Amino acid sequence: MEKVEEFTIKVYSENHIGLLNRLTILFTRRKVNIESLTTSEYHIPGVHSFTIVINTTESMVRKITQQAEKLVDVLKAFYYRTDDIHYQEIALYKVPTEALTATNEIEKLVRRYNARILEVTPEYTVIEKTGHKEETQELLDKLQPFGLLEFVRSGRVAITKPMKELATHLREKEDATHFVQNGN
């Protein structure tokens, strides 16, 4: 049996309605669960990027990535092992301000975990931390006893280690393509 690993898929596409649906169909068809998904505008105008984290085998992630790249509105799709990317997630924690002022425990946690206080109101305080899931999870566990009111964690954002830029990939792909059938 092939090993199941964590993979991060990056998809670059046109910003078209329905594309997210077309992408997720590729995963549901093969019964692969999406662990996290982040989408936003890329720095090239009109291009959108998706960062999708899944746990599966390499042969499966390769097939899904190929099928993603095959979608008409997709420019390029890649998959990476966790070693090949720098990544972060952001987490927000809402705690009662009372708990913050009662002792200095929360303040210590904020310092120790390199988190920061985003907002303080008479009722609640919002703490922000970026990091890997294990780190934001650890802080969550520590804050639970203080009467945590709300918690949210984003999907993964990732920057890849390879130096080749998307624009270069696209230029190469375009150079290697006929846009109308040749020889007929």
Next chain:
Amino acid sequence: MEKKAKKFIKEIPAPGTEVTGSEALILALMEEGTDTMFGYPGGAIMPVYDALFDYRDRLHHVLVRHEQGAAHAAESYAKILGKTGVVMVTSGPGATNLITGLANAMVDSVPMVAFSGQVPSGLLGTDAFQETDVMGITMPVTKWNYQITKAEEIPEIVAQAFYIASTGRPGPVMIDITKDAQFGKLKWHYERCTKIRSYFPYPKVNKEKVEEAAHLINKSKKPLLIAGQGVLISNATDELMELVTRADIPVTTTLLGISSFPGDHPLNVGMPGMHGNMAPNIKTNECDLLIAVGMRFDDRITGKLDEYAPQAKIIHIEIDQAEIDKNVKTDVAIVADAKEALQGLLTMVKENDHKEWVESFAKEFEHEYDHVIKPAREAKGDDIKMDEVVHMISEKTKGEAVVVTDVGQHQMVVARNYRFRKARSFVTSGGLGTMGFGLPAGVGAKVASPDRTVIAFTGDGGFQMTIQELGTIAQHKLPLKMVLLNNSFLGMVRQWQDMFFDKRYSFTELANPEFTKVAEGYGIPGQRVDKREDLEKAVDALLASEGPYLLEVKVMKEQNVYPMVPAGASVSNMVTQ
């Protein structure tokens, strides 16, 4: 240019003229070279049908009896002519009735553009009358889809739809148009699409890969080539012929690739796969090189993957990168249009002679002929076998007819027994295995080839799934020759019940109507045959008929199709009984 003299109902407006979205859609279709479409009107597409009325003399509309039929007919039309099929339906049930047809066209790579009407954009998402989420529902079964909500989008989106449907690996495109976009106004202007930034339809041939492949071909002692539908789609039949005759390579054609190589050519060794011929299956596991051209290693071809050609080097020529290594791991992959790839190979492949290897196929064929083919074609008992009917029609039409099938036993019998001599002559439902495909596909095939004999073979099960298309055939006076091989069973399912479920015939026997009377109700003549001595005369009557004709042949009730690679078995293990 005799058309110049002809007076049309309405002249095409000059660029810049203000037109409605509906008229723009019709004009756009004509700009794309569409002269025939298949459809069914309804509330949300009425403005388009109204615009069509002005252009009905140059945009021929075939009124089907069910939207599924429109999709299958358009698909068949597209396959035969190699041009994009066009379908027009209304919203809601009109669109949902298309789904089977879209799915079929998707898996069989057929260029098709389907248009559905939609409720006015202000009502989207409100569960308005006959509203359905066409985008969501068609996404998994289309190559691309788009919802038009403004009239001015129509020219550009239609141009993109045709470009996407017909290029690269072809497929169906669904365009949903809200009613307000159909009524809206725009200044008419049209430009065909030749490029989309995110779409890379024809990867250029990689010369190094071609060199590697040519090297493998030149040194191979026992090569075998599998020709798929890609050869037909890319019009590469000449290149295929040149390659295999020069290098002396036996050719096996997949179900959808069947007419890509002449059936009577000495290098044609038949069809591979579950109900294919013995030689190509057995030799798949003996060859030293397997060259797959424009095919996707479907499980019906490979059988057990671990035991599929493990000894052979594999070259895969395929335009769709996502097919490479999907099922079978390849040694050399050329991701390109089959024609361009084969042209590349032809510059490097040398003349060769594999006499002994080629002859070894004949030995396998003789075995199959003696044990399976001949006994079925020259059946002795009281019952007529499907094979004798198909063989007789193949002989009498000299393999030159356009042949359409439904799905099931008769489909395999036709694939095995009709000897095609012309490309783009066989239309069948491959990947999806859609029962009910045959009759509407017959409609599309006849509309596409008015000057050729078109024969639609169906079984009694599939015939009744889309039997209403007899109405289309009658109304359009389509001289389609229908051959109904009636065994009063869902034969293929019954065969599996016989072989793998202890003969427990769970709900596979059919109580059928008198089909010729049903046809007669539509004004379609025909006859029923149940005795061998009447068969030839009946076939002659079918072939001589001027208009549509239904020949029903009562065939053996429990005939099994052999040989067979049982599901999940190795292709080496074909059973003959």
